[in-house]
Amino acid sequence: MNRLDLFPISTSIENDSLTIAGHSLASLADLYGTPLYLYDRATLDVSAKAYTDALAAHYPAPSRVTYAGKAFLCKAIAAWTQTHGFFVDCTGEGEIGIAVAGGVPREHILVHGVNKSLADLKSALHTAGTIVIDNLVELECIQSLMTSYQSPPSLWLRLLPGVAVHTHHAHTQTGQHDSKFGMTPDEIFAAARFCQENRLPLSGIHFHQGSNFRDPEPLLPAIDLALDLAREIGFSDEWHCCPGGGWGVAYHEDELPHPSIESYVRGIAEAVIEGCKARGLSLPTLHLEPGRSLVARAGVALYRVGVVKRRGDKTWLLTDGGMADHPRFALYGARYSCLPVQAPGRERGERVSIAGPYCESGDVIIENLPMPRVEIGELIAVPVSGAYHLSMSSNYNGARRPAVVLLGEGSAELIQRRETLEDLLRRDVSPDRG
Numbered sequence: 001m002n003r004l005d006l007f008p009i010s011t012s013i014e015n016d017s018l019t020i021a022g023h024s025l026a027s028l029a030d031l032y033g034t035p036l037y038l039y040d041r042a043t044l045d046v047s048a049k050a051y052t053d054a055l056a057a058h059y060p061a062p063s064r065v066t067y068a069g070k071a072f073l074c075k076a077i078a079a080w081t082q083t084h085g086f087f088v089d090c091t092g093e094g095e096i097g098i099a100v101a102g103g104v105p106r107e108h109i110l111v112h113g114v115n116k117s118l119a120d121l122k123s124a125l126h127t128a129g130t131i132v133i134d135n136l137v138e139l140e141c142i143q144s145l146m147t148s149y150q151s152p153p154s155l156w157l158r159l160l161p162g163v164a165v166h167t168h169h170a171h172t173q174t175g176q177h178d179s180k181f182g183m184t185p186d187e188i189f190a191a192a193r194f195c196q197e198n199r200l201p202l203s204g205i206h207f208h209q210g211s212n213f214r215d216p217e218p219l220l221p222a223i224d225l226a227l228d229l230a231r232e233i234g235f236s237d238e239w240h241c242c243p244g245g246g247w248g249v250a251y252h253e254d255e256l257p258h259p260s261i262e263s264y265v266r267g268i269a270e271a272v273i274e275g276c277k278a279r280g281l282s283l284p285t286l287h288l289e290p291g292r293s294l295v296a297r298a299g300v301a302l303y304r305v306g307v308v309k310r311r312g313d314k315t316w317l318l319t320d321g322g323m324a325d326h327p328r329f330a331l332y333g334a335r336y337s338c339l340p341v342q343a344p345g346r347e348r349g350e351r352v353s354i355a356g357p358y359c360e361s362g363d364v365i366i367e368n369l370p371m372p373r374v375e376i377g378e379l380i381a382v383p384v385s386g387a388y389h390l391s392m393s394s395n396y397n398g399a400r401r402p403a404v405v406l407l408g409e410g411s412a413e414l415i416q417r418r419e420t421l422e423d424l425l426r427r428d429v430s431p432d433r434g
């Protein structure tokens with residue numbers, strides 16, 4: 001595929017320089033500094049609509065999209081989810097707090113977590129519409145707390161299906177038999193019995209097999225297992241089924257194009273419809289839980305090159321951002337691509353590795369990428385940077401998290417300011433020595 005096609009849909013080249021939604025990336029860098037994260041509103045909306053349209057077209061019963069907030073959550077993104085009527089998947093008290101601050105109503109807050117703390121559980125009981133129970137210990141704890149809450153959330157059980165999707169790295173698989181997530185079928189039965197005995201509001205089953213996959217095949221046995229369990233548990237009217245999220249995106253021009261959201265949704269819808277029919281089950285409300293496929297392509301990371309080291313056949317471009325905001329290469333060798341902001345169509349005459357300013361050899365963004373000859377002071381733009389960057393970012397080496405700007409035609413809204421030295425010191429309790 002063409003490298004430019006990795007970028008947000010409203011990207012174009014004007015006056016030989018990259019723009020998004022009509023905004024010059026060079027001007028945005030001048031205004032807000034670098035590293036800078038840009039989100040394209042049009043790309044966000046198109047991917048959201050792809051999910052809702054596909055569900056409406058292929059699933060005849062009620063359905064919902066839940067945005068997996070772990071991909072990137074801030075108040076503006078939380079508010080954006082509500083323009084599409086989405087649920088928001090929050091892992092724990094912190095993400096719940098951000099969702100609430102962004103105006104997500106109780107009935108749209110769904111809480112996940114593999115080892116939820118007491119504070120997480122209390123916050124979920126107080127604020128959420130749905131809690132996905134990961135294990136029996138959590139369920140017992142919920143039961144002991146529940147009596148204090150007047151309108152407690154609905155409970156779903158997280159199934160460990162024992163089959164993972166194919167992802168590019170084992171660390172992004174969650175459905176395999178030895179995963180730390182969810183409950184085995186026997187544990188699910190025990191949890192369902194516990195709910196029935198204690199009159200807990202159990203209404204759904206959930207599983208999530210991994211993140212960034214393109215082959216939906218492994219979803220089918222997991223859907224079958226979930227439906228078998230639903231029948232055994234005795235779900236009848238008004239029950240919920242969620243086969244998680246994880247649909248992939250293209251990060252590099254060597255990959256096939258961005259996979260179709262429509263075909264993914266259709267495949268799941270057909271499997272659920274047929275599976276329910278075969279088992280005499282009523283159709284559940286079908287929930288999908290995408291993160292990456294909603295926000296990854298909308299995001300672009302903008303860096304300035306400060307140093308170029310050309311040594312024999314190795315060229316390093318050293319930028320002002322790296323693993324502190326762009327951790328996926330360091331975490332699991334994720335591949336990315338890149339364009340210079342000025343004259344992006346220049347001939348790609350050399351292979352470069354792009355690394356950050358941090359004191360780790362693993363502080364690399366991209367390895368061995370054909371690029372035009374980039375010089376010191378140039379801006380480079382890394383596409384598909386909208387998911388699992390800022391949400392996994394750190395203050396390593398005193399890094400201050402980048403500013404984030406949401407771009408629409410005719411609007412550029414600063415949705416997160418750059419962190420400051422004051423932010424870095426805010427939690428320290430040692431005496432101020434002036």
Ligand SMILES: Cc1ncc(COP(=O)(O)O)c(C=O)c1O
Binds near residue numbers: 071210211212244246
């Ligand atoms: C429970 C759950 N749901 C949904 C997702 C979203 O995955 P993705 O962003 O790949 O769609 C994740 C990601 O890890 C997850 O753990």
